[in-house]
Amino acid sequence: MKTLAILSRKGGSGKSTFAVHLAVAAEKAGHTAALIDLDPQASAVKWSRRREGDSPVVISAHSTLLAQVLETAEAGGVSFCVLDTSPHSESAALDAARVSDLAVIPSRPAIFDLEAVGDTIQIANMAKVPIRVVLNGVKPSGSVVLKARKALEMYDVPCAPCTLGDRVAFSYSVVDGVTAQEYEPTGKASREVGALYKYLSRELEGV
Numbered sequence: 634m635k636t637l638a639i640l641s642r643k644g645g646s647g648k649s650t651f652a653v654h655l656a657v658a659a660e661k662a663g664h665t666a667a668l669i670d671l672d673p674q675a676s677a678v679k680w681s682r683r684r685e686g687d688s689p690v691v692i693s694a695h696s697t698l699l700a701q702v703l704e705t706a707e708a709g710g711v712s713f714c715v716l717d718t719s720p721h722s723e724s725a726a727l728d729a730a731r732v733s734d735l736a737v738i739p740s741r742p743a744i745f746d747l748e749a750v751g752d753t754i755q756i757a758n759m760a761k762v763p764i765r766v767v768l769n770g771v772k773p774s775g776s777v778v779l780k781a782r783k784a785l786e787m788y789d790v791p792c793a794p795c796t797l798g799d800r801v802a803f804s805y806s807v808v809d810g811v812t813a814q815e816y817e818p819t820g821k822a823s824r825e826v827g828a829l830y831k832y833l834s835r836e837l838e839g840v
């Protein structure tokens with residue numbers, strides 16, 4: 634089983650959006666996926682209650698119980714696990730990072746957000762887990778991504794070559810408990826999620 638932790642100390646960076654989209658993308662790719670929601674805000678759990686059907690499995694858990702929860706998931710046939718985390722709890726983020734194969738840090742491409750990425754990198758480094766930063770909510774204006782990548786160079790961690798745009802399909806789809814790939818399969822948001830999933834699964838093979 635491969636486990637991805639979606640981490641960011643910055644609120645609203647896109648953690649829950651990434652978590653539900655990547656869990657569904659993993660199912661589409663043939664995995665049995667589980668999404669473990671470590672955030673008391675429970676965005677992923679509430680999303681799953683609005684969803685028809687029972688896959689991917691979404692459960693709420695306390696981070697101190699993660700090891701047992703993951704063991705049970707794997708024994709139950711789960712092959713791809715995504716952890717959605719809270720921006721407020723450093724200890725829960727650290728617990729999540731420690732049990733994961735890869736930490737994904739979504740960040741808006743704006744300076745306050747990019748500066749805050751450092752706090753999250755510190756947590757992932759404490760857990761000695763490899764990191765990929767992914768720019769989220771990118772507006773279609775030429776130099777934003779280039780400037781953001783430049784700003785991220787100060788951290789010396791890889792930034793994904795793919796990004797998620799600022800697209801209504803990401804916010805509309807989750808209202809109905811689906812994802813952009815299900816809501817608008819041929820849309821740009823859907824293609825972006827496909828590319829992100831492909832990139833992260835390739836990176837997971839190498840860690």
Ligand SMILES: Nc1ncnc2c1ncn2[C@@H]1O[C@H](COP(=O)(O)OP(=O)(O)OP(=O)(O)O)[C@@H](O)[C@H]1O
Pocket residue numbers: 641643644645646647648649650651672674676718719720769770771797798799800801803804805807
């Ligand atoms: N790429 C995007 N395009 C459009 N809207 C987005 C995108 N990513 C996230 N959003 C929207 O931004 C808001 C915050 O996203 P989300 O809840 O995923 O962030 P979060 O990091 O989980 O927040 P929190 O820190 O509160 O848990 C939501 O309304 C979501 O629908």
Ligand SMILES: [Mg+2]
Pocket residue numbers: 648649650672674676718
């Ligand atoms: Mg969230």
